[in-house]
Amino acid sequence: MNAAVCYEFGKPLSLEEVDLDPPQAGEVKVRVVATAVCHSDLHCISGEIPGRIPGVPGHETSGYVDEIGEGVTLVKPGDPVILSTTPSGCGTCYHCTMGFPHLCDNKPFLLPHHRNKKGELLAPMAGPVGGFAEYTVVSERQCVVIPKDMPMDKAALISCGVLTGYGAVVNRADIKTLDSVLVMGTGGVGLNAIQTAALSGAYPVIAVDILDKKLELAKMFGATHTVNAAKEEDPVKAIQNLTHGRGADFVFVTVGSAAALKQGFTMSAPRGTTILIGLVPVKESISFMAFDFLGGERNLTGCGGGSTRLNLDIPRIIELYNDGLLKLDELISGHYPFEQINEAIESTSKGNVIRNIVNIG
Ligand SMILES: [Zn+2]
Ligand SMILES: [Zn+2]
The missing domain is CATH 3.90.180.10 (Medium-chain alcohol dehydrogenases, catalytic domain)
Structure with a gap:
């Protein structure tokens, strides 16, 4: 072999x-x-x-x-x-x-x-x-x-990228109808966080990336607004403008970078929650001022592998796929x-x- x-x-x-x-x-x-x-x-x-x-x-x-x-x-x-x-x-x-x-x-x-x-x-x-x-x-x-008729190439995707993005929304965040959601990074994990947030009744669902092609795809997966962080002079201001000056209730950081995590936290609303999903290289560090947490009572947390309940999440993802609700x-x-x-x-x-x-x- x-x-x-x-x-x-x-x-x-x-x-x-x-x-x-x-x-x-x-x-x-x-x-x-x-x-x-x-x-x-x-x-x-x-x-x-x-x-x-x-x-x-x-x-x-x-x-x-x-x-x-x-x-x-x-x-x-x-x-x-x-x-x-x-x-x-x-x-x-x-x-x-x-x-x-x-x-x-x-x-x-x-x-x-x-x-x-x-x-x-x-x-x-x-x-x-x-x-x-x-x-x-x-x-x-x-x-x-998994069911015998599940295509094996699509099945492979579920085990990490889909499960991680889906699980961060369903198992880690507690999104209520019309909560605003921001997803940084629109790769495999980000697109799944986007489509699950949209399915969960979030609005707006904002996708941030540096490639227009990926942002177009994000719209197909349910993003209501997109921000190209490479082209936008002040991406934090752009997010505030899209959330009536408040910032996002939930920020999912799928980009594996400490700088992205810091920026995502800055884009969250008072009492909002920033969830780190992407693996950040060990040599990258990040610093916060204690007041960052006191002033707006913001939360910062992580989600490993979608906080998964495997035997609940995987069959449900397959059901949603078969019902045409998850891409x-x-x-x-x-x-x-x-x-x-x-x-x-x-x-x-x-x-x-x-x-x-x-x-x-
Ligand atoms: Zn993976
Ligand atoms: Zn146990």
Whole structure:
């Protein structure tokens, strides 16, 4: 079997033959069908987000269960599944009982399973999936069984980008009808925050980006107003003008940059909430004055992976897609065969695609 391996940060992946250790207790071997290229993969491959190398990136993945380890009860061989970096909860710990399974106190611990021909272990990068490989091994709690008629390329998108944007709105924010929403960054995650906010009754839904082409797409996903931050002399003022001088009730920052987070916070309304969704490189820091929080009683928080309740969110996203209320097809910019994985990554890094799908099996 083949996998795409990162040996050196910032260099193309090496598509090569590897071995795979069999699934242990509670683990599942999956035949990968499709893995989308996410910006978190780019951050890890470039070394901006530290990770172990050599490793196998890829985490927006769909496939079929091939083999199950001892004691697995959640899936069976042949099941079509979406793989998630966030496992479902144990169901009994404090946080699961409180309704926050993404914060489960008993997360499964996954060791690497891929090995190169020298026998070196290859760690999964950008989450415990290792999806840029023909087969991978994950915890059964990372798998969600999906309907047999769900197209596997669209299914792959759900596992990270869609779930993150959708979940930030549904699980983390508490949007009430006609609350104003601002989404910074209109990539895969941002577009999903936009379409879910629009579906939740927010108004206005303002999209901020630096590319007009992406802002046009944002309108198709439900943005009522757009601001090009590169062209606007004072983007903060532009947001105030669109919100009658108040700022936005909810600001979702999908751009992985400390400067964007600071600017997003400045664009929030008094008592408003800014939610960081994008991964910010570790070397970037940010400072606030204590008064920033006192004066307008603004909130600043984060949302990891859509604060997901996997077994609730993924079936519901699929229902909304099938009912025509959530767009998935329009998120796909291109399909690439596995041999062209580096082209798919290169094209994503240029910033003008939403999601490239790598067809693996
Ligand atoms: Zn991702
Ligand atoms: Zn738990």
